[in-house]
Amino acid sequence: MRWFDDFIERKTREVAQLTSRRSAMLKVGRLLVGAGMLLPILPFDRQPQAAPGGHGGEAATAGHGGHGGGGLGDPNDDTTCEYWRYCALDGFLCTCCGGSISECPGGTEVSKVTWIGTCQNPNDGKAYLISYNDCCGITACGRCMCNYNIGERPAYRMGVHNDVNWCMGNKANSYHCTVAVALGIAEAREPTA
């Protein structure tokens, strides 16, 4: 879609302009992980073992809505919420629903419009532009619910908003799950000026 292409280009430029600020933010995130603190608790996580009184970032993220397990997930395991590309993903992981990081499960169709995140890959230290495509047209997957919001903003900034159904632009607009496709390296597009 032309609209989409334009949007991506504009978004990429914005990201480039924001890179230094974002890098600072990402450093903060990395420090938190390094210090053994947990990333933000999932608003829809219903596991009862979450710390009572919930001191925000200290509350447990174990067992994210359906795939069990405990503690902080592996940033290189794309079936856990802590996989590095999921830094602004809100939804069910397609990797738990029969799809992969870039494939919608069989029987679905790919959303025509998406929201965008900028996530740091811990393996090379680079920030990547991530497109979160919803997979659409069949019943909700219901597995591996994740909710991270780095760079996410309210719907007055629709392109970076994750609280809408991004299947809305499809004729088959029921929501099933979400993939996280790497579109490019954010720093690579930083203006030289």
Add this chain to the structure above:
Amino acid sequence: MAESRGEMMRIWRKGAAAAAMLLMGNVHAADFVAEQVTIGKLPPANPARMYVSDVAISHIVDGRMHIVDGETLKYQGVVGTGFTGLATLSPDRSEIYVATTYLSRLNRGERTDTLDIYDSTTLNLKEEIIIPPKHAQALPYKGVIAVTGDGRFVVVQNATPASSLAVIDRKASKYVTEIPTPGCWSILMAQTSQRRFTTVCGDGTLLTITLDEQGMPADQQRSERLFDPDKNPVFTQTENEGDEYLFLGFYGDILSANLGGAKAVIGDSWSLLDEKDRKEGWRPGGYQPFAWHPASKRLYVAVHPAGVEGSHKNPAAEVWAFDTQSRKRVARVPGENTVALAVSREDKPRLFGIDPLTAGLLRYETVPTLKFVQRQDGFGEAPILIEMH
């Protein structure tokens, strides 16, 4: 076939009656009055009645609104809100409006969007108005559906993802028009004008739209910049007293604007945080992160420490109370993981919250001082918004 089905039913009934006689055994008929199934009546609403929107994401085509008595946290009933239903009440609280989607084959098929109208005293469906299939399939944030002060027009947020607003004439039971609002989101009703509302735009300005008597847009005016979306974004939720609206910044600022006129007028702003709070990284968070009770000049905010980029929806570690006159914090209490706050409109207001970890509802007393008093878990699956009666 019909005859034989009728015969089958008669035989079944006889059998059931015989079985019932056997089960009753030696109970004397005189000792027992058989019960009859009736439809219960909701107790009359009190100011603490809560309408809790639940997106039910694991079966998102089947969302709900839970009706709960806030005095006891007792469940009173449910309204089905369809696929990403956006709900609110009429200004007189007699009706519940739900803008939603129904697909003809549950998860597939033709999309029909409706404005469903329920009687808030019985929870019966009164009416449905078909609207264009564009209502925002979004989480039910406060302000994505709103009603003019006189109850005449219901305004619904659309997203395709291009943003627009749908205007529905409640009195005439008909859809009126679509107003494009590119780059803007949510509907903040003016209270001194019955035909005016404002939407928050991605450049930090406020766009005020005035309707004519038929519900068509007659005027649109953009304000000065309220906020810098890059440096200091505001949450979607707002609180108001009349035309005076308060906005909450991601980093702890309270911003204000008067939305009564044809063009919104930006007011002053202040910070909830002192130097120590800032050092500790306290920030607001959640889906409905603050509540204002203007009569008692109290503002309640859900906050978490060590805030970082992306923590703006985090459950609260604490709830803070502020005096809006002195702009000083007057209480801090456990946050109970709340992601929502709503305060009842009464002399001794009660504050309510949602713990999404347990689908729990939380009750705080505010008089004489803010105090957490009750939790009840298990209200649906993903409740995120509270509207008070």
